[in-house]
Amino acid sequence: MRVSENRQAPAKLKQNGSAIRDFRRKAGMDRSELAERTRISYPHMANIENEHKDVSYEVLYRLAAALVVDIRSVLRDPPAPEDLDQLMYDEAREQAS
Numbered sequence: 001m002r003v004s005e006n007r008q009a010p011a012k013l014k015q016n017g018s019a020i021r022d023f024r025r026k027a028g029m030d031r032s033e034l035a036e037r038t039r040i041s042y043p044h045m046a047n048i049e050n051e052h053k054d055v056s057y058e059v060l061y062r063l064a065a066a067l068v069v070d071i072r073s074v075l076r077d078p079p080a081p082e083d084l085d086q087l088m089y090d091e092a093r094e095q096a097s
Contacts, residue, residue, distance in 0.1 A: 015060055016076040017051040023067040023074070024049075038062040057091045 024034050035045035040059060047053045048063070064071040072078035079087065 014076045015048055015051065015055055015063075016074055017049040020063060020067070020074050021049045023069055027067055034063070034066060037066040057088050058095075061088075 024031070027034075029037075031045050031049070032042050035042045038045075038059065039062070040048075044053075044055075048055055048059070060074055061071055064074050067074070072081075072084065078084070
């Protein structure tokens with residue numbers, strides 16, 4: 001899929017740390033449990049929830065999967081679905097090279 005010519009995909013995905021924290025709490029998990037389930041360190045998990053650092057699509061996808069929510073619900077200003085697909089493809093391609 002290509003991003004339509006009329007729209008440009010956002011340059012970077014930005015997590016919504018407060019949404020991630022709210023979903024985590026609703027799931028009855030503490031920060032260390034979510035970090036363990038997503039294979040990231042506790043300090044990295046804290047940085048994600050506090051939005052101190054942007055994270056990759058892969059990490060956001062693992063968070064959404066662990067929280068059983070749509071990935072767009074853990075994003076600030078989520079892109080259109082087709083743009084999200086393109087961003088995912090671009091990041092996977094970048095990591096493979």
